[in-house]
Amino acid sequence: MAQERQAAIVGIHEYPLRVAPGVSAMNIKVDSIRAALDDAGLKWSDIDAIYDAQDGEAGGGLQLAAYLGLRPTVLDTTQVGGSSYEFQAAHAMRDIAAGKCNVAVLSYGSTSASNRVAIGTGGRGGPATWATNMEAPYGSTLISNYAMVKQRHKFEYGTTDEQFAGISVATRHHAMRNPEAVKAMTDLQFVGVNEITPQDVLDSRVVADPLHLLECCMISDGGGALIIASADVARGCKKPPVWLIGGGEATKYRENGGDITTSAGAQSGPIAFGEAGVSPDEIDIAMIYDSFTITVAVCLEDLGFCPKGEVGAYVEGGRLAFDSGEGPALNTDGGGLSSNHPGMRGIFLLLEGARQLRGESTSQVPDAKLAVAHGNGGLLGGTHTGGTVILAKD
Amino acid sequence: MANRPQPRFPEPHTEPFWEGVQQGELRYQRCNEDCAEPVVFYPRHHCPDCGSDNLDWHASSGEGTVYTFSVVMQNRMPGFIDLGAYSVAYIDLDEGFRMMSSVVGVDNPVEDIHIGQRVRVEFEEQDEGEYPIPVFRPIQE
Incomplete structure (x- = not known):
C-alpha cells in the first residue's frame, strides 16, 4: 500500500510538573490544550474534533466539549487504558482522511500522585463481575500480573534479569538529560536521581517477584495535549508537521493454552507498519509503553524489532540508548520508568515521538526520520490492548 | 486461617462455579457443539469459540x-x-x-x-x- 500523508501532529505540550498539588486534572488538560494550540499557531475555535479517554474530574468524554465550550463534529471517547491515545491518534488520522474534521485535540490530565492513587499495588473494587469473582480472592496486583509475564519469559527463553535491567538503564540515561524528568524524580523522592547500572536494578527491592522496584514505572501527576490536523491546516502551522502514516489496534486476553509472552502488539504492529509501508529496522525512535521492563521487552519482539524470545540478546550492549549509534532509541524522554507516568502514558509516547522528528528532544537522535509509538493498556498478562502508530518527519 | 475476599452475588456467570466449590468440586464448562476449542473458562453463557449457548458444566x-x-x-x-x-x-x-x-x-x-x-x-x-x-x-x- 502506498504511504499517505493526510494527517499530522502540529501542536504538542507536556505538562511540566509531576507533582502538582492543588491543580485539577481538568486544569492540566485545558492548560495543555491551550499550550499545544499556541505551539501549532492555531486558536481555540479551530478545534472541530475531540478525542478523550474519559479522564479528569466528572469523567471527561461526554462532559469535555461542554467544559471546553466547543461544538465538535467528531467526538471519540475511546478508553482503552494507557493505549487510549494511540487508538485515538489512529482514529483521528482516519477521520481526517475521511473529511470528517480538520483539527483534532487529544488531551490528558491526572493527579494520581497527589491523590495517592495506588496504581498497581492494590486490588480492585467496584461491582461484582465474572472477572472479579474469579480473581479477587487471589490478591493479584497489577504488578504481579506483569511479573507473571516476566516469569514465563525468563523460563521459556532464558532471558535474564540483567538483560531486562538494560531497559531501565537506557530510560534513566535519557531521563538524566531531561530537566523535567530530573525534577520529576526529585519531587517524587527517588532514592537516587542519577544514572543507574544493571546491578542497581537487581539490588532494588523486589515488589512482585520477579519484578524489582527499578523495573516499575513511577506514579506521578501530569498530562499533556496533542493537536492533529489535516494536511491543508498542517502546512500553515508554526512548526514542521509530524505525519501520522500508519495505525493499528488490537486486543488480547487470557486464553486456555495461550502464550502469555505474546501481546496485542503482535497484531497491531504489523497492521500499522503495513499501512505505513515501512519496516521496524527503519525505525529511529521506539516510544514503547514502559509500565515495566517486561512490557518493553515483549513489545519490542511483537513489533518485529527482533524475533520472539530474543529480546534479551537484542537489548544487551546498550543499543536502546539514544547515543548508541545502533538504535532504535527507546523512550528518549526518560519513559514511564524515569520521567512521567500518571496512569495512562500513551500520550507521552506521541509527544516525545513528535519532539524527536522535529529535532526538539533532550536526547536528540541526529536526523531522526521515523518513530513508532506503541501503547499497551490494561494488563499485559491478562486482558489488554495494543495501539501502534507510525510517525514520519516532514 | 485465611481471610481472602469472597465472591459476591448475584453474578449469574460464576454462581454454578462457586456452588461447585461449596460441594468440593472444581467446575468448568464445555461447549457441546463441534468446535475446535470446546473448553470454556472463565464461566460464561456462551462459547467464545463458536458463540453457542449449548454449554454443560463438568467437574475437573x-x-x-x-x-x-x-x-x-x-x-x-x-x-x-x-x-x-x-x-x-x-x-x-x-x-x-x-x-x-x-x-x-x-x-x-x-x-x-x-x-x-x-x-x-x-x-x-x-x-x-x-x-x-x-x-x-x-x-x-
Whole structure:
C-alpha cells in the first residue's frame, strides 16, 4: 500500500510538573490544550474534533466539549487504558482522511500522585463481575500480573534479569538529560536521581517477584495535549508537521493454552507498519509503553524489532540508548520508568515521538526520520490492548 | 486461617462455579457443539469459540501444572496484608483450562514454586464467608 500523508501532529505540550498539588486534572488538560494550540499557531475555535479517554474530574468524554465550550463534529471517547491515545491518534488520522474534521485535540490530565492513587499495588473494587469473582480472592496486583509475564519469559527463553535491567538503564540515561524528568524524580523522592547500572536494578527491592522496584514505572501527576490536523491546516502551522502514516489496534486476553509472552502488539504492529509501508529496522525512535521492563521487552519482539524470545540478546550492549549509534532509541524522554507516568502514558509516547522528528528532544537522535509509538493498556498478562502508530518527519 | 475476599452475588456467570466449590468440586464448562476449542473458562453463557449457548458444566480432577506465577511482596489490602509474601499463579488444569489461583503450602514461595510444577486443588476454608477458596498445593512426587 502506498504511504499517505493526510494527517499530522502540529501542536504538542507536556505538562511540566509531576507533582502538582492543588491543580485539577481538568486544569492540566485545558492548560495543555491551550499550550499545544499556541505551539501549532492555531486558536481555540479551530478545534472541530475531540478525542478523550474519559479522564479528569466528572469523567471527561461526554462532559469535555461542554467544559471546553466547543461544538465538535467528531467526538471519540475511546478508553482503552494507557493505549487510549494511540487508538485515538489512529482514529483521528482516519477521520481526517475521511473529511470528517480538520483539527483534532487529544488531551490528558491526572493527579494520581497527589491523590495517592495506588496504581498497581492494590486490588480492585467496584461491582461484582465474572472477572472479579474469579480473581479477587487471589490478591493479584497489577504488578504481579506483569511479573507473571516476566516469569514465563525468563523460563521459556532464558532471558535474564540483567538483560531486562538494560531497559531501565537506557530510560534513566535519557531521563538524566531531561530537566523535567530530573525534577520529576526529585519531587517524587527517588532514592537516587542519577544514572543507574544493571546491578542497581537487581539490588532494588523486589515488589512482585520477579519484578524489582527499578523495573516499575513511577506514579506521578501530569498530562499533556496533542493537536492533529489535516494536511491543508498542517502546512500553515508554526512548526514542521509530524505525519501520522500508519495505525493499528488490537486486543488480547487470557486464553486456555495461550502464550502469555505474546501481546496485542503482535497484531497491531504489523497492521500499522503495513499501512505505513515501512519496516521496524527503519525505525529511529521506539516510544514503547514502559509500565515495566517486561512490557518493553515483549513489545519490542511483537513489533518485529527482533524475533520472539530474543529480546534479551537484542537489548544487551546498550543499543536502546539514544547515543548508541545502533538504535532504535527507546523512550528518549526518560519513559514511564524515569520521567512521567500518571496512569495512562500513551500520550507521552506521541509527544516525545513528535519532539524527536522535529529535532526538539533532550536526547536528540541526529536526523531522526521515523518513530513508532506503541501503547499497551490494561494488563499485559491478562486482558489488554495494543495501539501502534507510525510517525514520519516532514 | 485465611481471610481472602469472597465472591459476591448475584453474578449469574460464576454462581454454578462457586456452588461447585461449596460441594468440593472444581467446575468448568464445555461447549457441546463441534468446535475446535470446546473448553470454556472463565464461566460464561456462551462459547467464545463458536458463540453457542449449548454449554454443560463438568467437574475437573483438580490436578494441573503451574503455567506461570509471581510472588507478591506487599499488598495493603485487608485479607492480604497479614499473609506475608504470597503467590499468584496461572494454573493449567489437565482438562485444558487455565485459571488464576495461588500455590500454597510451601516454605518459600520464591524458591519452592516453579513453572511446570504439578499441583492439586484444595478448598481453603476462610475465617469469614460461606465460600472456601480453591487454591493449589504442590503434589509430592
